[in-house]
Amino acid sequence: MGEERGPRKIGEYVVRCPVCGRETLRVEEYIYEVPMLGKVIISTGKCTACGYRYSDARLAEARGPSKIVYPVQKPEDLNALVVVSSSATVLVPELGLEARPGPAAQGYITTVEGVLDRFLEALEAACRDPEADREACEKNRRAIEEAKEGRRQFTLVIVDPEGVSAVASEKARREPVSREELERLGYIVAPG
Numbered sequence: 001m002g003e004e005r006g007p008r009k010i011g012e013y014v015v016r017c018p019v020c021g022r023e024t025l026r027v028e029e030y031i032y033e034v035p036m037l038g039k040v041i042i043s044t045g046k047c048t049a050c051g052y053r054y055s056d057a058r059l060a061e062a063r064g065p066s067k068i069v070y071p072v073q074k075p076e077d078l079n080a081l082v083v084v085s086s087s088a089t090v091l092v093p094e095l096g097l098e099a100r101p102g103p104a105a106q107g108y109i110t111t112v113e114g115v116l117d118r119f120l121e122a123l124e125a126a127c128r129d130p131e132a133d134r135e136a137c138e139k140n141r142r143a144i145e146e147a148k149e150g151r152r153q154f155t156l157v158i159v160d161p162e163g164v165s166a167v168a169s170e171k172a173r174r175e176p177v178s179r180e181e182l183e184r185l186g187y188i189v190a191p192g
Contacts, residue, residue, distance in 0.1 A: 007032050007042070018104070020050040031060060036168035040083055040109070057107040058085040063163030067177040070112070070157075070167045075150030078113040081168040088160040089185045090115060095143050095154055100186060112156055112167070116148045161187050 007030040017025040027045035034040045039060035046053050072078060084090055086107040090099045097119050110118070123144065127137035146152040158165045159177055166172070182189050 010041070015045075017047040017050060017052055019052040020047060022047070022049045024049040025052065025054065027054065034081065034083075034168065036170075037081065037083060037166050042109070055106050055108070056086050057083050057109045058162070058164035059083060059166055061164075063174065065161045065177050065182060066159075066163045067175045067181070068158040068160070068165060068167050068172055069155060069175060070169060070172040071153070071155050072112060072147070073153050077169070077171070078111065078116075078148065078150060080112050080172070081109065082112055082115055082156070082158075083107070083109050083164075083166045084115070084158060085160055085162060085164045087162045088158050088165045091157040091159070092116075092119070092147070092154050093157065094152075095119075095140070095147060097144075107165075113148055115156060116144055120144045120148075159185055161189075 009028060010031050011027075011029040013027055014023060015025050015027060016023050025045050025047045027043055029041055029043045032040045032042060037059065041056075041058055041060050043056040044054065070077075070080065084107055086105040087101055088107075089101065091097065099119065099122070120141065123137065123140055126132060127134070127141075143152065147154050156167065158167070159181065161177075161182055163174075179189050
């Protein structure tokens with residue numbers, strides 16, 4: 001009989017909910033074997049008291065502080081699978097896009113196109129503000145749409161102080177990340 005495919009539950013526990021403060025957040029963890037990425041841990045949780053939902057995704061093996069650089073040069077590159085941990089900052093320098101983790105950040109698995117969709121959703125939310133610059137909103141929306149359609153080349157950069165994010169492509173390069181770059185992105189770096 002062959003190796004079991006699909007998720008395997010590796011843990012279940014109850015912790016304090018960050019919203020209501022009760023010990024009622026039930027978390028389940030699963031491990032998946034993902035081609036070109038290896039083992040990925042998916043955590044999901046729901047508070048039985050207030051309904052708060054939690055999810056996270058990360059590589060099972062931490063690789064230390066690192067930066068993943070993935071050049072998107074043709075439409076097919078948009079299909080690469082991406083794991084973004086809750087500790088990671090996502091950047092698209094050519095488009096001026098940057099998403100830093102906040103205190104309630106959750107990791108996720110998507111494609112490169114899905115990352116652009118997340119930026120587009122955030123832009124649309126920000127542009128609903130009556131004070132928003134309509135011209136800048138439209139220019140930025142067009143640039144993201146062009147990138148999603150494969151008509152604009154760009155670089156996806158994921159900076160992860162834990163090294164548990166990844167892009168499933170041979171084109172993706174994992175590079176060391178400097179202490180200065182981590183500090184510039186707002187990470188607190190221990191002396192040493």
